[in-house]
Amino acid sequence: MRISDVLRRKGDDVVTIRSDASVAELLDLLADRGIGAVVVSDADGTVDGIVSERDVVRHLRGSTEPLPAVPVGTIMTTEVATCRLDDDLETLARTMTERRVRHLPVVADGRLVGIVSIGDVVKQRLGELQDERDSLVDYVQGGG
Template sequence: MIISEVLRKRGTNVVTVATTITVGDLLNTLADLNIGCAVVSDSAGRIDGIVSERDVVRHLATDPALLEQAVATIMVTEVTTCSPGADLEDVARVMTEQRIRHIPVVEAGRLINIVSIGDVVKNRLDQLQDERDHLMNYVSTAEGLTPPR
């Protein structure tokens, strides 16, 4: 399965924040929207960085004044991205190897969406459920039984 198929189920809402907003404002945004990260972008479509709740926690431990600083001070600037045509298993492998939970999806150099580890897991669970249903139907049919509902 490719990323664009996963994203079709998910929707297209990508939260972006400016490099200049404070970390405190970022946390309010993440909490209000019940999300774990935001793409940092000062211009539509261009990715300047990415920042997650984990980034905040990591930096807050050493800098209590962090909440008043700009997001640019803690954002990750080397952002791993993928294309809409990327294979889901490859993206899952990258997330696991790099220990990241969000990968922005870029097409023609512009941000179009973001895929999360939750999207990957949900898709895999859906696949396993479909396989289970198919096998149950196959076994029931082979034995002359009615498939369970």
């Protein structure tokens, strides 16, 4: 299964935020959209960083300044792991596990085209397991 297949099923909508937006704006966006991470993009289609709930927590732990006024660019992760449309799901899952990240932006020709979460990976894998189960049940009930 390729990342392009995952995006075809889930859609390619990606929520982004500018690096100069405040953390208060970020928190509103995360809560309103029910998501855990946002791609930081100062120009249409670029991946300048990614900011997650985890980044907010890390900043809270070590900061004395009022967090809501802090720019997103201050707390975002700048070394962003990305994937390509032709990457396979197993490689993506391995990257997420090794890098300890739950969201990977999908990039094609240097432009942001989607995002895949660990939830997308699990959902896809569960679907594959169900298909395998159904095939085995059909085989057994069909007498071989």
